[in-house]
Amino acid sequence: MNAADLAERVREGDLRLHELESHADPETAAAARRRVVANEAGTSLDSVGESHLAAADTESTIENLVGTVEIPIGVAGPVPVAGGEREAEHYLPLATTEGALVASVNRGCSVIRAAGGADARVTKRAMTRAPVFRVDGVVEAEAVVGWVRDHETDLASAAESTTSHGELVDLTPYAVGDSVFLRFGYDTKDAMGMNMATIATREACDVVESETPAELVALSGNLCTDKKPAAINAVEGRGRSVVADVAIPNEVVEERLHATPEAVAELNTRKNLVGSAKAGSLGFNAQAANVVAAAFLATGQDAAQVVEGSNAITTVAAREDELYASVSLASLEVGTVGGGTKLPTQAEALSLLGVRGGGSPPGSNADALAEVIAAGALAGELSLLGALASRHLSSAHADLGR
Numbered sequence: 179m180n181a182a183d184l185a186e187r188v189r190e191g192d193l194r195l196h197e198l199e200s201h202a203d204p205e206t207a208a209a210a211r212r213r214v215v216a217n218e219a220g221t222s223l224d225s226v227g228e229s230h231l232a233a234a235d236t237e238s239t240i241e242n243l244v245g246t247v248e249i250p251i252g253v254a255g256p257v258p259v260a261g262g263e264r265e266a267e268h269y270l271p272l273a274t275t276e277g278a279l280v281a282s283v284n285r286g287c288s289v290i291r292a293a294g295g296a297d298a299r300v301t302k303r304a305m306t307r308a309p310v311f312r313v314d315g316v317v318e319a320e321a322v323v324g325w326v327r328d329h330e331t332d333l334a335s336a337a338e339s340t341t342s343h344g345e346l347v348d349l350t351p352y353a354v355g356d357s358v359f360l361r362f363g364y365d366t367k368d369a370m371g372m373n374m375a376t377i378a379t380r381e382a383c384d385v386v387e388s389e390t391p392a393e394l395v396a397l398s399g400n401l402c403t404d405k406k407p408a409a410i411n412a413v414e415g416r417g418r419s420v421v422a423d424v425a426i427p428n429e430v431v432e433e434r435l436h437a438t439p440e441a442v443a444e445l446n447t448r449k450n451l452v453g454s455a456k457a458g459s460l461g462f463n464a465q466a467a468n469v470v471a472a473a474f475l476a477t478g479q480d481a482a483q484v485v486e487g488s489n490a491i492t493t494v495a496a497r498e499d500e501l502y503a504s505v506s507l508a509s510l511e512v513g514t515v516g517g518g519t520k521l522p523t524q525a526e527a528l529s530l531l532g533v534r535g536g537g538s539p540p541g542s543n544a545d546a547l548a549e550v551i552a553a554g555a556l557a558g559e560l561s562l563l564g565a566l567a568s569r570h571l572s573s574a575h576a577d578l579g580r
């Protein structure tokens with residue numbers, strides 16, 4: 179059946195919009211859906227439908243497909259990074275519609291290059307899922323928590339039976355009145371790991387329910403915390419915790435950022451530390467989310483997790499001959515397998531960074547991705563701090579962003 183006929187059957191109530199793939203190939207189904215939706219809205223979805231991405235290749239990333247949205251992608255760099263896993267110098271792909279962003283990160287990368295490169299380290303790996311259980315009260319909560327502490331190995335065996343890659347590395351119980359939360363943390367290797375951690379935790383919950391009086395209320399009890407601003411992620415970390423730093427000779431700061439090291443350091447204290455504290459912000463940084471979001475879109479990460487990616491602290495210190503700068507991203511959730519990483523353009527962006535697919539050893543590609551994003555975030559911080567210190571922010575955006 180062709181797209182027009184399928185669209186007609188949907189309009190007649192004979193087929194539901196999300197059932198089209200059962201009656202036609204994925205491309206025809208998407209075309210029919212476009213017709214129905216565009217017709218109802220009295221608009222055109224021709225641009226949305228003009229895609230290089232084959233509908234069949236979107237499987238397991240989308241439902242009710244109508245096409246694609248295009249986001250420009252630029253590159254900043256190359257940015258030399260001496261990471262825990264590897265030393266590399268790559269262009270960082272950034273997908274954004276904010277004029278001046280790539281120029282800014284590019285300038286920051288040029289500063290990092292002139293300084294001889296950034297160091298970066300992943301300091302923690304733990305993708306978390308925290309189910310919530312119902313108990314009678316505090317006495318039962320104590321008993322359940324005690325049982326969980328005594329049976330961590332059993333729970334790890336149950337959880338790890340669902341995956342050949344994931345490892346349970348942390349299990350922290352929290353009791354609140356008649357609720358018990360168990361925050362499971364997994365090393366998910368090269369996967370961002372949210373599906374993996376959720377499936378594994380479901381298995382462990384079955385054991386808790388069969389061996390204790392606790393009753394599962396929800397597999398996610400929001401203490402995980404996924405896709406919501408939360409202090410627990412900023413403090414304990416989630417996904418990968420990663421730090422990047424650089425020491426920049428004073429003359430490079432003055433030449434490329436048009437500000438003195440002292441001015442940049444003072445600005446960082448007043449803006450990123452004092453200002454953020456006064457605002458009650460979880461992000462003690464200037465624009466880490468800009469780089470995280472643009473890198474996430476380019477490389478097929480889950481965009482909603484930019485929320486956690488913005489949990490970053492930027493520190494800057496004017497030393498005798500150099501400016502020390504660092505960015506610590508507490509909860510950067512990235513993968514090089516799974517999710518949107520397999521889509522062709524996103525996979526190419528991962529290839530540009532040399533981190534496409536599973537790493538050897540497993541986890542090393544996702545570590546390297548986290549480290550280069552952290553170095554990119556550092557570049558963004560340096561350039562924006564420079565622009566603010568030299569009063570160039572508004573003119574830069576007037577020139578490049580409108």
Ligand SMILES: CC(C)(COP(=O)([O-])OP(=O)([O-])OC[C@H]1O[C@@H](n2cnc3c(N)ncnc32)[C@H](O)[C@@H]1OP(=O)([O-])[O-])[C@@H](O)C(=O)NCCC(=O)NCCSC(=O)C[C@@](C)(O)CC(=O)[O-]
Nearest residue numbers: 278279280281282284285288434464465561562565570574
């Ligand atoms: C715009 C610049 C970089 C000019 O900076 P400049 O030093 O005047 O420019 P330049 O022409 O001398 O070039 C210096 C370097 O910048 C890069 N560069 C320069 N132009 C380009 C370009 N067209 N395309 C790519 N790269 C570019 C490039 O690396 C170049 O080095 P070169 O390669 O020539 O040796 C600077 O003024 C700047 O970084 N401004 C800050 C802009 C910024 O950071 N915007 C980010 C978004 S702001 C936001 O969303 C968050 C905010 C601000 O609300 C958060 C908060 O509250 O703080």
Ligand SMILES: NC(=O)C1=CN([C@@H]2O[C@H](COP(=O)(O)OP(=O)(O)OC[C@H]3O[C@@H](n4cnc5c(N)ncnc54)[C@H](OP(=O)(O)O)[C@@H]3O)[C@@H](O)[C@H]2O)C=CC1
Nearest residue numbers: 341342343367368369370371372373374480516517536540
């Ligand atoms: N379920 C949920 O609650 C949520 C899901 N998501 C979505 O979850 C998806 C991401 O989940 P995620 O678990 O990362 O991905 P996938 O569900 O795509 O699973 C990836 C699988 O790849 C396998 N794998 C192969 N090689 C490797 C390797 N080198 N390292 C790690 N795993 C490897 C693993 O299989 P095996 O385990 O068998 O070893 C792993 O489970 C995204 O689409 C995201 O949007 C986001 C938020 C919440």
